[in-house]
Amino acid sequence: MLQEGHKDHQGHQPPEPLPVHPAVIQKARSEKEPPLDKGVIPWLGHALEFGRDAAKFLNRMKVKHGDIFTVRVAGRYVTVLLDPSSYDAVIEDSVSLDFTRYAQVLMDRIFSLQLPHHNPAVEKALTKQHFEGGSLSCLSSTMHCHLQSLLLQAQRPCHNQTDWNTDGLFSFCYSLLFRAGYLTLFGGEQNNNRTDPTDVYEEYRKFDNLLTKMARTTLKPEEKRTAQSVRGRLWELLAPAGLGEGSGSSPWLRDYRHLLQEEGADEETQRRALLLQLWATQGNVGPAAFWLLGFLLTNPEAMRAVRREFSSISEQDSAKCPLLDRLQHTPVFDSALEETLRLSAAPFITREVVQEKTLQMANGQEYQLRRGDRVCLFPFISPQMDPEIHQEPQRFKYERFLNKDGSVKKDFFKGGRRLKYYTMPWGAGTNGCVGKRFAINSIRQFVYLVLSHLELERCDSEAQMPEVNSSRYGFGMLQPEGDLAIRYKPRHSH
Numbered sequence: 001m002l003q004e005g006h007k008d009h010q011g012h013q014p015p016e017p018l019p020v021h022p023a024v025i026q027k028a029r030s031e032k033e034p035p036l037d038k039g040v041i042p043w044l045g046h047a048l049e050f051g052r053d054a055a056k057f058l059n060r061m062k063v064k065h066g067d068i069f070t071v072r073v074a075g076r077y078v079t080v081l082l083d084p085s086s087y088d089a090v091i092e093d094s095v096s097l098d099f100t101r102y103a104q105v106l107m108d109r110i111f112s113l114q115l116p117h118h119n120p121a122v123e124k125a126l127t128k129q130h131f132e133g134g135s136l137s138c139l140s141s142t143m144h145c146h147l148q149s150l151l152l153q154a155q156r157p158c159h160n161q162t163d164w165n166t167d168g169l170f171s172f173c174y175s176l177l178f179r180a181g182y183l184t185l186f187g188g189e190q191n192n193n194r195t196d197p198t199d200v201y202e203e204y205r206k207f208d209n210l211l212t213k214m215a216r217t218t219l220k221p222e223e224k225r226t227a228q229s230v231r232g233r234l235w236e237l238l239a240p241a242g243l244g245e246g247s248g249s250s251p252w253l254r255d256y257r258h259l260l261q262e263e264g265a266d267e268e269t270q271r272r273a274l275l276l277q278l279w280a281t282q283g284n285v286g287p288a289a290f291w292l293l294g295f296l297l298t299n300p301e302a303m304r305a306v307r308r309e310f311s312s313i314s315e316q317d318s319a320k321c322p323l324l325d326r327l328q329h330t331p332v333f334d335s336a337l338e339e340t341l342r343l344s345a346a347p348f349i350t351r352e353v354v355q356e357k358t359l360q361m362a363n364g365q366e367y368q369l370r371r372g373d374r375v376c377l378f379p380f381i382s383p384q385m386d387p388e389i390h391q392e393p394q395r396f397k398y399e400r401f402l403n404k405d406g407s408v409k410k411d412f413f414k415g416g417r418r419l420k421y422y423t424m425p426w427g428a429g430t431n432g433c434v435g436k437r438f439a440i441n442s443i444r445q446f447v448y449l450v451l452s453h454l455e456l457e458r459c460d461s462e463a464q465m466p467e468v469n470s471s472r473y474g475f476g477m478l479q480p481e482g483d484l485a486i487r488y489k490p491r492h493s494h
């Protein structure tokens with residue numbers, strides 16, 4: 001096995017090398033490679049600590065080794081790079097570093113999906129085309145309608161308009177945004193024979209709770225059975241989506257189905273691919289809205305500033321400019337969202353080394369990367385939580401990304417160097433998020449509608465934000481451990 005040739009950086013080697021064929025002799029770890037930390041457990045290496053709390057573990061490694069090091073994780077060697085000034089050396093190299101291989105491993109583990117004749121570049125071009133320009137405006141306006149009607153329904157459980165509804169903020173945000181997003185992209189409606197979005201949401205949440213364990217292949221036998229049955233149920237629920245205009249699905253999903261059919265994917269494979277798309281399009285937006293609304297509820301000054309901005313938008317003449325167009329200019333909200341994502345978006349950006357590469361760091365140092373290893377960026381540690389770049393990085397400061405004159409602040413520094421990547425919730429480069437604009441529009445509309453239609457507050461006015469579920473570092477938006485209890489009722493009712 002390729003990794004077996006790694007010698008630790010103290011120079012220890014296996015006792016007596018057995019005679020092996022010259023083709024399988026691995027070269028010893030050289031001075032030019034990043035420091036190697038194998039951990040004490042054979043083969044597993046640091047897998048357990050990594051899985052429990054990757055942010056804590058990688059911070060510990062950063063203190064020990066600096067901005068670049070290689071760790072052993074479940075038989076694989078992963079080089080972690082934590083210097084944002086050097087990220088482009090990884091992001092912009094799609095020749096030596098490959099995005100799709102590791103993505104395929106995860107696709108198989110989580111979605112039980114293989115797409116042998118699939119062309120990711122064609123898929124990306126198709127998705128891009130549907131999530132920008134005029135198509136994006138159509139999607140955002142459909143999303144707005146669904147959000148409005150779902151919010152109206154959410155107020156119904158209380159018959160008396162003066163009564164409060166209670167819920168957890170995470171469930172409230174995730175459920176509303178997931179269902180509105182599902183209706184917008186996948187179709188289906190309540191009260192007819194199509195798939196009910198609430199059923200999809202409920203099954204999806206069970207799936208989501210097992211997702212990190214599926215990715216790490218650490219499901220217990222009982223959990224494995226649950227995962228399989230939930231996945232099967234979701235495949236069934238998604239079966240009609242994207243099949244012709246009658247499905248009520250978006251043109252994007254219909255084109256995507258068509259592409260899969262052209263590539264020769266059978267019906268079963270297509271459903272599995274739809275679950276992957278459900279995760280990519282719905283898995284992050286609800287949790288992002290939760291952190292944002294939560295930070296606003298626990299930071300009254302930020303809430304006042306966002307409300308002020310939204311009020312001035314509602315007061316403008318809608319005959320001159322439609323609401324959704326006016327909602328495009330919200331610098332205060334945008335800064336609050338950027339700040340939220342800085343604190344709560346924690347994806348790994350992973351590439352597989354497909355040919356030996358010399359990685360040139362911004363400080364001029366060079367490191368050799370070995371074919372077959374993985375490279376992983378973790379922007380959550382730096383730039384996002386780096387105290388040298390963002391003062392008091394643990395604190396939510398809604399105006400962090402605003403200049404004094406109200407314009408967008410883009411000047412952030414580390415080691416005297418102005419940074420290109422000062423926060424990175426959407427990834428970057430050719431594999432950056434295709435749905436960024438749609439996601440931002442959806443979250444903005446949601447927060448606008450909630451704040452204008454509802455009186456919303458914490459059940460306990462002293463309650464703080466819940467802790468982060470530390471097993472989710474590396475999987476996109478973080479999720480809370482527990483929830484924040486809220487109550488709400490229609491506005492203007494006393």
Ligand code: HEM
Nearest residue numbers: 280281284285288347349425426427431432433434435439
């Ligand atoms: C708050 C919400 C979201 C966040 C934080 C987010 C974040 C990300 C990140 C970090 C990546 C890059 C992954 C990597 O480099 O390995 C990514 C990729 C992607 N995102 Fe999002 N995303 C969000 C919402 C959405 C939505 C609504 C869509 C719907 C179209 C979407 C579609 C995609 C797609 C298709 C890719 C894959 C791009 C590729 O294959 O190269 N995302 N997203």
